[in-house]
Amino acid sequence: xxxxxxxxxxxxxxxxxxxxxxxxxxxxxxxxxxxxxxxxxxxxxxxxxxxxxxxxxxxxxxxxxxxxxxxxxxxxxxxxxxxxxxxxxxxxxxxxxxxxxxxxxxxxxxxxxxxxxxxxxxxxxxxxxxxxxxxxxxxxxxxxxxxxxxxxxxxxxxxxxxxxxxxxxxxxxxxxxxxxxxxxxxxxxxxxxxxxxxxxxxxxxxxxxxxxxxxxxxxxxxxxxxxxxxxxxxxxxxxxxxxxxxxxxxxxxxxxxxxxxxxxxxxxxxxxxxxxxxxxxxxxxxxxxxxxxxxxxxxxxxxxxxxxxxxxxxxxxxxxxxxx
Amino acid sequence: xxxxxxxxxxxxxxxxxxxxxxxxxxxxxxxxxxxxxxxxxxxxxxxxxxxxxxxxxxxxxxxxxxxxxxxxxxxxxxxxxxxxxxxxxxxxxxxxxxxxxxxxxxxxxxxxxxxxxxxxxxxxxxxxxxxxxxxxxxxxxxxxxxxxxxxxxxxxxxxxxxxxxxxxxxxxxxxxxxxxxxxxxxxxxxxxxxxxxxxxxxxxxxxxxxxxxxxxxxxxxxxxxxxxxxxxxxxxxxxxxxxxxxxxxxxxxxxxxxxxxxxxxxxxxxxxxxxxxxxxxxxxxxxxxxxxxxxxxxxxxxxxxxxxxxxxxxxxxxxxxxxxxxxxxxxxxxxxxxxxxxxxxxxxxxxxxxxxxxxxxxxxxxxxxxxxxxxxxxxxxxxxxxxxxxxxxxx
Numbered sequence: 001x002x003x004x005x006x007x008x009x010x011x012x013x014x015x016x017x018x019x020x021x022x023x024x025x026x027x028x029x030x031x032x033x034x035x036x037x038x039x040x041x042x043x044x045x046x047x048x049x050x051x052x053x054x055x056x057x058x059x060x061x062x063x064x065x066x067x068x069x070x071x072x073x074x075x076x077x078x079x080x081x082x083x084x085x086x087x088x089x090x091x092x093x094x095x096x097x098x099x100x101x102x103x104x105x106x107x108x109x110x111x112x113x114x115x116x117x118x119x120x121x122x123x124x125x126x127x128x129x130x131x132x133x134x135x136x137x138x139x140x141x142x143x144x145x146x147x148x149x150x151x152x153x154x155x156x157x158x159x160x161x162x163x164x165x166x167x168x169x170x171x172x173x174x175x176x177x178x179x180x181x182x183x184x185x186x187x188x189x190x191x192x193x194x195x196x197x198x199x200x201x202x203x204x205x206x207x208x209x210x211x212x213x214x215x216x217x218x219x220x221x222x223x224x225x226x227x228x229x230x231x232x233x234x235x236x237x238x239x240x241x242x243x244x245x246x247x248x249x250x251x252x253x254x255x256x257x258x259x260x261x262x263x264x265x266x267x268x269x270x271x272x273x274x275x276x277x278x279x280x281x282x283x284x285x286x287x288x289x290x291x292x293x294x295x296x297x298x299x300x301x302x303x304x305x306x307x308x309x310x311x312x313x314x315x316x317x318x319x320x321x322x323x324x
Numbered sequence: 325x326x327x328x329x330x331x332x333x334x335x336x337x338x339x340x341x342x343x344x345x346x347x348x349x350x351x352x353x354x355x356x357x358x359x360x361x362x363x364x365x366x367x368x369x370x371x372x373x374x375x376x377x378x379x380x381x382x383x384x385x386x387x388x389x390x391x392x393x394x395x396x397x398x399x400x401x402x403x404x405x406x407x408x409x410x411x412x413x414x415x416x417x418x419x420x421x422x423x424x425x426x427x428x429x430x431x432x433x434x435x436x437x438x439x440x441x442x443x444x445x446x447x448x449x450x451x452x453x454x455x456x457x458x459x460x461x462x463x464x465x466x467x468x469x470x471x472x473x474x475x476x477x478x479x480x481x482x483x484x485x486x487x488x489x490x491x492x493x494x495x496x497x498x499x500x501x502x503x504x505x506x507x508x509x510x511x512x513x514x515x516x517x518x519x520x521x522x523x524x525x526x527x528x529x530x531x532x533x534x535x536x537x538x539x540x541x542x543x544x545x546x547x548x549x550x551x552x553x554x555x556x557x558x559x560x561x562x563x564x565x566x567x568x569x570x571x572x573x574x575x576x577x578x579x580x581x582x583x584x585x586x587x588x589x590x591x592x593x594x595x596x597x598x599x600x601x602x603x604x605x606x607x608x609x610x611x612x613x614x615x616x617x618x619x620x621x622x623x624x625x626x627x628x629x630x631x632x633x634x635x636x637x638x639x640x641x642x643x644x645x646x647x648x649x650x651x652x653x654x655x656x657x658x659x660x661x662x663x664x665x666x667x668x669x670x671x672x673x674x675x676x677x678x679x680x681x682x683x684x685x686x687x688x689x690x691x692x693x694x695x696x697x698x699x700x701x702x703x704x705x706x707x708x709x710x711x712x713x714x715x716x717x718x719x
Contacts, residue, residue, distance in 0.1 A: 001333065001396055002326050003625060004632040009325065068325050204713045219716040221702075224709035231708055232646045236622045243625035246327045253327040262618035314614030321617045322590050322604070 003242060005072065012054075012069060013076050019049060020080035026292055032083035033156040038124030040105070043084060047102025051077075052086075056094035061101075067183065071190045071245035075238070078194025078303075079201075081295055083156045085121040087187045087306065088129060091180050095171065096127060096138065107141070109162070110181065110307050120302065122160035123148050130168050131184075136176050137168025154298035181307045186244050186260045188306035189267040193237040195303065196270035199278040199296035200230040207281055223281060230274040237263070237270035261308075261316035268310055271300035327628070329400075337400050340379075344408035347373050351411065358535050364449060364491040367414035371446025380444040381420065383571065388428050388436065389444050395571035395634040399627070402573065406580040413577070415488045419443040419450035423496040425569045426513070430554040430562045435515065439494070453483035453497035453516065453540055454563070461703050463498075464507045464560060468542060470499035470514065476546040477501070477514065479522075482539065485697075489525045489538035492518050502557050513559035515551040522546075532689040533673065570644060571634025575651060576627060578694065582651075583620055585687045586658055588680050589613075593665045595679075603665050612661050619654040626650065642712035645704035652695035659688025 005013065023042060031037045047053075055070040056062025063069075070090055077086055088108035089099055098104030107125035109117065111132045122128065128144055130137040145164035152159040172180075204227055207218030217223055244259035275297035279286035286293045304310060329337060351370060355362030374380045383398045384390020393401070405412075413420055424443045427435050442448030459466040468481025479499055486495070495516040502510030516523075522545040528537040554562035590613060593603040603609055630643050662684040663670050675682040695701045709715045 001329060001399075001628060002632045002635075003628040004636065005325060200713075204715065207715060216716050218709075218713075219718050221706070221718060224715055225702065225705040227713055227715065228649075228705035228708035231642070231713060232649050235643070235646045236619070236626060236650050239625035239629055240618065240622035242325060242629070243327065243621070246325050250326065250328050258617075259621065261614075262621045265615055265618040266622045311611055314611040314618070316614070317617040317621075318590075318610045318614035321587070321613065322594065 003239075003246065009069060009072055012065075013072050015049065016051065016073050016076040017080065019046070020077065020082050024080055024082045026081070026295075029081045029083050029156050029295070033152070033154075033158060038084065038105075038121070038158075040102075040124075043105065044102035046082070046084075047089070047100065052089040052093040052102070053100040054090075056100065060094040062094055067248045068242065068245035071186060071241060074187045074190035075194040075197075075241065078191030078299075079198040081156065081195070081198065081292075081299055083121075085125060086191070087184050088121075088125075090187055091184055092127075092129060096129075108184070110184075111165075112181075113308070117146075117162035117165060118149075119146070119160050119162060120157050122146060122162075123158050128168075130165070131177050131180055133174060133177060135170055135174055136172040136180060138171045139166065139168040154295070154302045156295060157299065157302055182256055182260050183248065185264055185307040186241070186248065188303045189237075189260070189263040190241050190245070192264075192267035192271040192300060192303045193234065193241045195296055195300050196230070196234045196237055196267065196274040199271070199275045199293065199300075200227065200234060202292060202296070203227060203230065203274075203278040203281040210283075217281075226277050226281065230270075230277050233266075233270035233273055237267040240266045255320055258317055258320040261313040261320075264304070264308070264313040265310060265317065268300070268304035268313075272297070272304065275300050333396055333400060336397050337404060340401055340404045341408070343377055343379075344404055344410055347377070348408050348410050354411065360491045360535075364415055367411065367416055368446035368449075370411040370414075371416055371444075375445045380446075381424070383569075383573070384424065384428065384444075388440055395573060395631045398571065398573045399576060399631050402576040402580065406577075406584075415449045415491050416443070416446060418452045418487065418492075418496065419448060419494075421574075422452065422566050423450045423494070423515075425566045426496065426562060427515075427553060429565045429569075430513075432550075432553075434550070435553060439515070442493075448494060449488060449492045450494045450496060451486045451489045451492035451518070451538075453486055453495045455485045456482055457484050457539075461700060464511065466498055466500060466511065468497075468499050469503065470501050470512065470547070472501070472549065473546075475549050477512075477549060477552070479514075479516070479542050479545040479547055481542050483542070484528070484537075484539050486525075486538045486540050487536050489518070489540060490527065490535070494518060495540070498559055498563055501559075505557065508560040510557050511559040511563075512556050513553045513562040514547050515553060516545065516547050517551075520545050520547065530689075531692065532686050567644075568638060570639055572627060572630030572632075572639060572643075573634070574644065575647060579620075579623055579627060579651065582655060582658065582687070583624075585662075585684065586616065586620060589658070589662050589665060589684060592679060592681075592684070596665065596669075598667070609661070609665065612657075612664075616654060616658050616661060619650070619657070623647070623651055623654060642708045645699075645707045648694070648698070649701050649704045649708075652691065652701055655687075655691040655694045659684075659691045662688055 050063040053062030055067045058064035085107045088106045092106045093100040105125045106127045107121045108129040109119045128139045146160040146162040149159040210217050240263045244263040247259040278293040285291045381390030382393045386392035456466050470477040470479045497514045497516045501512040522543045524541040526539045527535045596603045669681045673682050
């Protein structure tokens with residue numbers, strides 16, 4: 001048993017974090033939400049690091065590491081609010097040609113749930129992956145009809161509502177669908193965990209610099225306890241996200257479904273609550289478009305809906321405890 | 325990263341499991357909670373068995389009579405002990421977890437040879453005299469006074485929250501040896517034999533009716549200067565040296581207990597009928613179970629992270645505080661759910677109808693022990709805010 005990153009894993013996280021800070025500064029993140037804002041060459045740069053193929057075997061063009069390494073990468077991407085269809089690209093790497101290099105951009109929809117056929121990043125993607133109980137289908141984006149949402153909730157994540165979903169080419173059956181749902185959920189949770197850490201850092205820095213009543217607001221216990229709670233929620237979320245990542249690699253240690261659902265619950269709570277705290281700590285400025293606090297909050301709201309709701313996750317954990 | 329046992333951990337687990345099976349079966353039924361002589365001899369009997377089998381002081385260095393096990397082996401031992409329903413550390417807690425490690429780190433050779441073996445064999449029981457009525461969260465303000473008179477310190481004052489004082493042979497005690505120094509300076513760490521004249525032990529009953537705690541009233545107690553551990557006036561540092569021994573296993577016993585209570589609560593919800601259906605059939609109850617279950621799984625993973633970090637040499641700043649706050653929050657949430665599931669069955673602290681109903685009410689009350697004991701949640705939040713996040717001190 002060893003549930004702390006190895007030196008190699010720490011270097012991997014450092015590399016992704018450094019790249020994101022350098023190439024995906026917050027202005028770049030914001031620009032991805034603009035019309036024609038998706039920068040394909042920057043996407044290819046991200047892909048060239050091995051980001052999407054990290055857990056794909058080397059003989060299929062990947063880096064050949066484990067799924068936990070992909071989880072760590074997504075945590076780092078989430079902390080920096082790196083935009084784009086990161087989860088879809090990671091799932092499709094080694095399956096759809098060109099995705100691993102970033103030349104083909106995929107987006108994904110899980111049509112298992114009711115509600116609108118909303119797809120993130122559809123307008124800048126080449127192919128659409130469709131997941132349902134029966135399997136996974138593939139479609140060229142130009143063959144599907146949809147309307148772009150004028151004002152997506154997360155300004156850095158474009159959303160399209162599909163109006164016509166033609167029959168897709170089947171690329172896998174129920175087993176692949178199940179695996180992608182588990183992995184897609186966990187990668188989203190890893191981004192949530194990272195998001196919760198990113199918003200905490202932003203809030204802490206503000207609390208150190210902002211002065212009221214003649215001293216930094218971060219010296220007041222009212223804020224200290226809010227921010228300490230944020231840090232704790234992140235550590236709890238990170239713990240379950242890492243454990244779930246290792247469980248995918250070592251299924252003999254426990255139920256993947258329970259670990260993945262648990263990771264969603266703790267990471268969604270950490271991200272949404274920490275982002276709320278981040279807005280609150282920023283005071284009135286936190287209520288403005290220009291301060292980045294709302295970007296963490298809105299990204300968190302999007303991520304927590306990926307591959308199943310929070311209530312679904314709670315039911316899964318409860319049922320698996322009860323039938324143990 | 326891995327969660328599976330390494331080959332050597334796996335064989336250690338098998339060895340421990342096999343030994344526990346026989347050892348637990350040979351123990352008599354446990355004594356009643358308030359039977360202190362009975363509890364003392366029961367805990368000593370189990371400790372003696374651990375000692376003879378080479379499991380006493382499992383995380384202590386081998387040169388001081390311990391097993392020198394890795395943090396992971398320690399975790400495995402605790403997991404297997406819980407699975408085998410083995411007795412827990414009981415009245416040996418302070419000696420094994422705190423006083424012993426402190427004496428190993430800071431004690432004189434004479435103190436080591438006099439005390440360590442007795443702790444390992446279960447022969448000696450220790451209690452802790454740190455907190456005072458006026459010094460809780462602000463422990464360094466403590467006022468129990470010890471002045472030097474020849475070869476003795478003469479001690480006057482009052483201590484509180486002294487667990488197992490009724491059964492103890494020795495007390496690890498913080499006293500003020502220099503009243504001109506405020507706060508952390510001027511404190512010393514003393515070994516006080518509990519049979520000295522002038523010590524009055526008065527039980528302090530807790531919210532769940534336990535007689536675990538006591539107050540100590542100290543009136544002209546003469547403690548030999550030879551019982552000073554570390555240098556005079558350096559006791560604050562001595563008291564904190566055990567923090568560096570922490571390898572992430574400190575709350576494993578509590579977490580195992582909580583996990584068991586949670587499973588019992590689920591069984592209760594599945595078998596309790598209300599309004600023509602089982603309580604389990606209520607979506608809001610079931611979803612709350614799911615959230616608490618996810619939190620418990622996360623706390624196990626958090627523990628494994630801390631143990632893994634402990635194996636690398638020591639915990640990361642704040643990880644102990646963070647774990648404790650999260651654990652207290654979950655413990656309270658579990659207790660709240662227990663009261664919802666029990667409804668009118670929560671009116672009794674004793675079990676009703678052959679079900680662990682009283683135990684579940686106890687678990688809610690016990691949550692306060694986690695959120696108050698060993699530094700309150702709010703003190704832990706201050707520690708995290710200032711030492712991990714680097715926020716400025718209030719004053």
